[in-house]
Amino acid sequence: xxxxxxxxxxxxxxxxxxxxxxxxAQSSDAAVxxxxxxxxxxxxxxxxxxxxxxxDTEDAVQEAFMRVLRHRDTLGEVRDxxxxxxxxxxxxxLDRKRRTKTxxxxxxxxxxxxxxxxxxxxxxxxxxxxxxxxxxxxxxEQLPGKEREVLQLSAFEELSSVEIAAVLEISESSVRSxxxxxxxxxxxxxxxxxxxx
Amino acid sequence: xxxxQVNGRPEAGAEVxxxxxxxxxxxxxxxxxxxMKAGLRTAAPAKGRVLPWPAVQPASRGxxxxxxxxxxxxxxxxxxxxxxxxxxTPAPEAxxxxxxxxxxxxxxFSAAGAMRTPQTLVGPTALVEATxxxxxxxxxxxxKRGHGAKIGAPVVETPRN
Numbered sequence: 001x002x003x004x005x006x007x008x009x010x011x012x013x014x015x016x017x018x019x020x021x022x023x024x025a026q027s028s029d030a031a032v033x034x035x036x037x038x039x040x041x042x043x044x045x046x047x048x049x050x051x052x053x054x055x056d057t058e059d060a061v062q063e064a065f066m067r068v069l070r071h072r073d074t075l076g077e078v079r080d081x082x083x084x085x086x087x088x089x090x091x092x093x094l095d096r097k098r099r100t101k102t103x104x105x106x107x108x109x110x111x112x113x114x115x116x117x118x119x120x121x122x123x124x125x126x127x128x129x130x131x132x133x134x135x136x137x138x139x140x141e142q143l144p145g146k147e148r149e150v151l152q153l154s155a156f157e158e159l160s161s162v163e164i165a166a167v168l169e170i171s172e173s174s175v176r177s178x179x180x181x182x183x184x185x186x187x188x189x190x191x192x193x194x195x196x197x
Numbered sequence: 198x199x200x201x202q203v204n205g206r207p208e209a210g211a212e213v214x215x216x217x218x219x220x221x222x223x224x225x226x227x228x229x230x231x232x233m234k235a236g237l238r239t240a241a242p243a244k245g246r247v248l249p250w251p252a253v254q255p256a257s258r259g260x261x262x263x264x265x266x267x268x269x270x271x272x273x274x275x276x277x278x279x280x281x282x283x284x285x286t287p288a289p290e291a292x293x294x295x296x297x298x299x300x301x302x303x304x305x306f307s308a309a310g311a312m313r314t315p316q317t318l319v320g321p322t323a324l325v326e327a328t329x330x331x332x333x334x335x336x337x338x339x340x341k342r343g344h345g346a347k348i349g350a351p352v353v354e355t356p357r358n
Binding site: 032155 | 210212213214216217218219220221222223224225226229230232233234236237240
């Protein structure tokens, strides 16, 4: 083989390597895009249940997908993408909440009334319902962190106790016991509030 | 998860569940996925590019090229080093006489740093008697002129005949 032939064949091989790398990058980008299409709504709802602020929630979801993008080469190793993504967004949300200490929008009764479905209800009924929900959410905020997290995640019907345990990285029995405690505490808090009125 | 009875009051657990499910069930805003994708596109780091020929040539094919390049690089570096060695003149030696170094006296005493101290105590008296110088006898002529007379003594003038 002459030197020119060797150089040419080497150049061809490099073109193939580059093509393969680009194809892998494109496929991993496509995988991330597919995850966005599939789970963006779920992640938004999970994040909103804690932050209750539209702009902050979108930022948190974006940050979660940025973390996914950084690990796009290892996406194939993830067993359950849904639980994995919820865990990522959950950690992002908790970090943000710890850092910024933003006041949830739904602390305001008017904001709660805005997000409430107005299915055949009068304005007065909507206002009363909004006030009630705002009070319940204020009580939820008073719960200890561990109990509150489990209670908030339990509201998502698509998450089983096993999946909640996977998200919070605790055992399933811990999920159940924390949920039990959270509900008891919530009942006490609500009774106390009613007693004050 | 199913709503449960709390403290014997089913309504307490139910209303908490209802509120949390209401918040959890809120629909995401429209165009969320598109915004997320756009954000990822702009923030995505540039992918590493495979270096073109001949950096990643296999050793069997482009080995001679690499060796030649390495040899050329080595030659250039050696030439540059030799040039620098030739053209850089060494600094001339200083024309100064070296200071004489006094040899240190081994085991001797030195007066450096010594300090004179006045004697404040009465020292011992010498036992040797001080020698007295005998007084000169004054002759008659000298006596007349006052030589040999004690200082302060009155000079007596003798009348001449």
